[in-house]
Amino acid sequence: MTKEINYFAEAGKYNTVKLQELHNVEENSPQYRNRFRWTERHLQCIWFDESYRPSELRLSSGENITVIDPGSWNLEAGPDFINAKIMVNPGSRILSGDVEIHIYPTGWDHHRHSLNSDYDNVILHVSWFNTPHAKTLPPNTLTLSLSEKMLARPWIALDDIDIKAYPHNTLPKTPRPCQIFLESHPDYAEAILLAAGYHRMQNKALTIARQLEDRADREQIFYEEFMSALGYKNNKLAFRALAKHIPLSLLKESRDHNLALLLGCAGLLAQADTIQDPEASAYVRSLWDIWWKSELETMPEEIGWTLHGLRPSNHPVRRLAAAAALFSGKPDMMHRFDQINPKGSGKIWIDQILNIIHASCQWPFWNTHLLFGSTPKEKQSYTLLGAKRSSAILTNVIIPFYAAEKRVPLNTFKNIPPEDISSPMKTAAFYLLGRDHNPAFYSKNNLLQQGLLQIYLDFCLPARSSCEECRLYERIKADLGSS
Numbered sequence: 001m002t003k004e005i006n007y008f009a010e011a012g013k014y015n016t017v018k019l020q021e022l023h024n025v026e027e028n029s030p031q032y033r034n035r036f037r038w039t040e041r042h043l044q045c046i047w048f049d050e051s052y053r054p055s056e057l058r059l060s061s062g063e064n065i066t067v068i069d070p071g072s073w074n075l076e077a078g079p080d081f082i083n084a085k086i087m088v089n090p091g092s093r094i095l096s097g098d099v100e101i102h103i104y105p106t107g108w109d110h111h112r113h114s115l116n117s118d119y120d121n122v123i124l125h126v127s128w129f130n131t132p133h134a135k136t137l138p139p140n141t142l143t144l145s146l147s148e149k150m151l152a153r154p155w156i157a158l159d160d161i162d163i164k165a166y167p168h169n170t171l172p173k174t175p176r177p178c179q180i181f182l183e184s185h186p187d188y189a190e191a192i193l194l195a196a197g198y199h200r201m202q203n204k205a206l207t208i209a210r211q212l213e214d215r216a217d218r219e220q221i222f223y224e225e226f227m228s229a230l231g232y233k234n235n236k237l238a239f240r241a242l243a244k245h246i247p248l249s250l251l252k253e254s255r256d257h258n259l260a261l262l263l264g265c266a267g268l269l270a271q272a273d274t275i276q277d278p279e280a281s282a283y284v285r286s287l288w289d290i291w292w293k294s295e296l297e298t299m300p301e302e303i304g305w306t307l308h309g310l311r312p313s314n315h316p317v318r319r320l321a322a323a324a325a326l327f328s329g330k331p332d333m334m335h336r337f338d339q340i341n342p343k344g345s346g347k348i349w350i351d352q353i354l355n356i357i358h359a360s361c362q363w364p365f366w367n368t369h370l371l372f373g374s375t376p377k378e379k380q381s382y383t384l385l386g387a388k389r390s391s392a393i394l395t396n397v398i399i400p401f402y403a404a405e406k407r408v409p410l411n412t413f414k415n416i417p418p419e420d421i422s423s424p425m426k427t428a429a430f431y432l433l434g435r436d437h438n439p440a441f442y443s444k445n446n447l448l449q450q451g452l453l454q455i456y457l458d459f460c461l462p463a464r465s466s467c468e469e470c471r472l473y474e475r476i477k478a479d480l481g482s483s
Contacts, residue, residue, distance in 0.1 A: 005406045007198075007403050007408070008199070008201065011199040013195035014199040014454070016475075036103055037203065038103075038158045038159075039457075039462070040080075040101055040102060041163045042158050042163060043126065044080055044101055044166070046146060046161070047099065047126060048081070049166075050070075051304075052156060052237075053070070057149055058149070059143065060130070060145065064089045065142070066089070068087055069083075070084055078116075078118035079099060080099060081098060082121075083097075086123070088142070098121045099124045100113065100124075100125050101125075101126045104127055104128070104129050105125065105129070105132065105137075106134055108125060108134035108137050109135055109136050112136075122141055124141065124143070124144065125137055125143045127145055130145035130148070154244060156237060156240075159228075160237055160240060163457065163461070164423070164424045165233060177470075177477070178432045182476065182480075185480055188479070189433065189441075190441075192432075192451070192455075193442065193452060196452075197413075197446075198447065199451075201413060201447075204400035205404045208221070220248050222401055227323060228240040229393045229396050230322060230393070231316070232314065234310060234314075235306050235316050238304065238316070241303045242265060245265055248327060251327050260291045260294070261294055261296065262324055263317065264294065264296065266299060266320065267298045267299065267305075268316060268320070269287060269288065270284050270372040272288065279365070279376065280365075283372075284372055312374065315370075315371060318366065321363065325361055325363055325384065333357070336356050337356065337398070340352050345409060346408070346409040346410070346415045347411075347415040350394065350416065350417070353398060354387075354390055354417075361384040368381070388418075388419055388420045391417045391446070392419045395416055395450065399413070414447065416447065418443060418444050419446060421439060421443060424453055424457075425452040427460060428456035429452055431460050458472075459471070
């Protein structure tokens with residue numbers, strides 16, 4: 001009998017710290033079967049951001065509501081949003097007050113909000129699941145479930161919501177409690193971060209594994225996840241929607257064909273007569289010829305693109321060019337990945353993956369043009385995917401996908417090249433290691449970087465009370481308090 005591969009044994013050390021309540025409720029949709037893996041903060045983002053929130057929601061009573069103002073995101077004790085305004089139909093009743101959000105309706109009971117006067121002005125209780133209502137909810141408080149309306153929008157995946165991008169507390173000036181212990185125990189700090197990093201990678205692999213169980217088309221799943229990662233934080237939703245609108249089965253061997261379909265359906269195909277560079281203008285005309293013959297339709301207008309405030313190298317047109325190149329050819333990128341030996345060295349496996357990505361992204365036109373309308377640079381070679389972005393996609397898509405299929409070397413995770421140090425990583429490092437810590441501690445180790453992100457999301461970001469009440473700090477204090 002073959003011994004079961006366990007890539008994530010180290011994650012168990014973090015699970016004992018996190019102490020997160022896990023629910024085993026079977027939901028109707030297989031997409032959320034067995035366990036709701038997301039957090040209340042994901043639901044808060046849906047409520048706060050109209051690009052995620054359905055335009056009309058249905059109350060448990062059967063009435064519809066329109067969100068006029070989601071309210072102010074509350075970073076102190078009390079309801080999640082204050083001073084919200086909603087319209088209830090039929091009747092066009094305008095209600096103003098606070099909004100509280102839980103994954104399950106009974107979260108209201110578990111948190112004993114009925115005993116706290118801060119919640120007396122709550123007009124709406126929002127949950128994901130449509131399970132029995134809270135027993136202690138005030139009789140005039142309206143209730144609604146998000147799941148039905150959200151699951152009717154298949155282009156939105158909760159994993160794509162960048163919960164780091166929403167309001168959070170500013171950094172305090174005084175040293176944090178965790179720092180007091182961890183700055184003198186670097187080995188313990190490293191162990192905590194590694195365990196959290198493995199936990200984060202394990203969750204990514206579980207997400208993929210559930211999709212592979214529920215859907216037969218592994219190549220389409222990989223394509224959708226890869227496209228979402230190409231969208232990065234600004235256009236993840238639009239890239240995933242495009243991957244569903246133009247499934248992988250429509251992409252062909254020719255990268256020009258692929259690019260025409262992707263840009264045409266995205267509504268991002270430039271007008272040739274507005275481009276001064278003759279080479280670019282002629283190329284765009286050839287793409288239009290392919291797009292017209294396809295007779296496909298553009299995506300719905302409600303799925304918009306973020307185009308402003310982006311560096312040209314991060315523009316969706318360049319990222320779609322990368323997709324067109326990577327998912328072209330025979331064999332294409334994924335089939336070449338499949339041929340790599342999963343029983344060898346993790347470092348060699350990763351190097352081969354990155355070499356395939358780099359080679360596939362070599363495209364003479366895009367090597368000299370940032371965008372269709374930009375001035376070509378004959379002596380400057382641009383890249384469709386830089387090393388840091390390739391590493392991020394490797395971390396968030398490729399390794400979790402092949403780990404879900406038990407097809408990566410065991411030592412792969414310790415060899416993942418680092419990503420850019422993000423603001424959330426810096427914030428978590430400040431809380432754990434202090435304002436004057438040396439970033440070299442984690443700057444070259446992707447697992448430690450993933451650990452910082454996981455701790456930031458689990459503990460630092462959602463905290464509304466003092467650090468002394470944080471469960472992670474309680475564990476650190478218990479382990480190191482007497483040392």
